[in-house]
Amino acid sequence: MSAPGNNIRPEPDQVLAEIADYVLNYNIDSGEAYATARLCLMDTLGCGLLALRYPECAKLLGPIVPGTVVPNGSRVPGTSIQTDPVTAAFNIGCMIRWLDYNDTWLAAEWGHPSDNLGGILAVADYISRKNISEGKPPLTMRDVLTAMIMAHEIQGVIALENSFNRVGLDHVILVKVATTAVVAKLLGGTRDEIIQAVSNAWIDGHPLRTYRHSPNTGTRKSWAAGDATSRGVRLALMAMMGEMGYPSALSAPAWGFYDVLFKGRSFSFSRPFESYVMENILFKISYPAEFHGQTAVECAIRLHPLVKDRVDDIDKIVLTTHESALRIIDKNGPLHNPADRDHCLQYMTAIGLLHGTLTADHYEDEAARDPRIDSLRRKMATVEDRRYSKDYLDAAKRSIANAIQIFFKDGTATGKVEIEYPIGHRRRRSEAVPLLQRKFEANVRSRFPGKQARAIVEQLQDQAALERMPVQRFMDLFMI
Secondary structure, eight states: OOOOOOOOOOOOOHHHHHHHHHHHHOOOOOHHHHHHHHHHHHHHHHHHHHHTTSHHHHTTOSOSSTTOOOTTOEEOTTSOOEEOHHHHHHHHHHHHHHTSOSOBEESSSEEOGGGGHHHHHHHHHHHHHHHHHTTOOOOBHHHHHHHHHHHHHHHHHHHHHOOSGGGTBOTHHHHHHHHHHHHHHHTTOOHHHHHHHHHHHHHSOOOBSGGGSTTOOOTHHHHHHHHHHHHHHHHHHHHHTTOOOOTTTTTOTTTSHHHHHSTTOOOOOSSOSSSHHHHTOBOOOSOOSOGGGHHHHHHHHHHHHHHTTOGGGEEEEEEEEOHHHHHHHOOOSOOOSHHHHTTOHHHHHHHHHHHSOOOGGGGSHHHHTOHHHHHHHHTEEEEEOHHHHHHHHOTTTOOOOEEEEEEETTSOBOOOEEESSOTTSGGGHHHHHHHHHHHHHHHHHTTSOHHHHHHHHHHTTOHHHHHHSBHHHHHHTTOO
């Protein structure tokens, strides 16, 4: 007979405790982090508003039961939807991620920390409206920015050393965990309640990366983060109702996350939770494309004047890139939908060479019918530069390098155009901010009439005024 197991309840796993202690007790004193969070808020909402132009995104929005309106419910920007915070989190998260145009974090794991804004905004709006109905003060946008910084940090610091994609799990697992933690804090959770909520987030079912990779790439990658952030809201609300947690959710032998899903390895951390991730976040300024290919698009656009009249004369195109790009977006063969195309290095490069720009419309079926695109793709060879791969993981650099050289049938060639840091990188922040502002204004004007658009843009220009603003008033600016 085997000996009975030890049924003594352990102390919470260290990772659970550190996440709870961070969201409860850490004082963010970085002005750069708050200023960057404001830019991130602008950009993320702008990306969501632009996505509303696309029917495949819009069809997924709204309450689960059509026509339902929730008193004191959360608003969904750019719409007239007023619904419960779980559904609103999905709606906002889906909009944000649809066009693959919001911020990015690249390390051992990849992801888009602003995906957490779906849950953060939905819950902050709900709390504020509920508080006002009960004669209590609402939350302010300073609270939202703080939650954003913390969600970025939780998702990003875990991602620095721990690769979920290498065990087949999608990076939105970290959106679920980060949203759960910061939303539980916004809801007034105690340390124990936050630990309970986060433990359930780690135990929860986690999506495979199937929908991001050939031959199955599809639109789930555009709503998966909305699903994750809304699930985080649900788990946080359950914890606030007294639902129990699981202290060794990660470390339990045989049944915990490490043994079941992480090949028996525990997480590794290279730095504490502070505000590092928000300060170093990558913005997609100009091109709605998977971030590992952003500098390739820049290179292609630089080469456009040299090749636009010689497309038929091209013999070979050499794309020099880094290991992560080869693993994620290096694709040959047919591309089946816009989600497939915006995760193809060769496709986005071909568009840049042909048009001298890249927009979300270039991924749609009409643009993809241009036979020159696939002709150029067939002429492309991808090779790894090990220095690029090394610098991609170097904490002091975090480059995302690509280079392109084009060879013609007559034996001539262009020079090799190399760009190591995309325009959205921290090293190019001063260059990027004016472009980010223009991107936001254009996205806002794609959805709202002039007067309303001006009010939104002006409100987001003043850091101090924005931070003082009650959340529900901010959300009302975006209602139609």
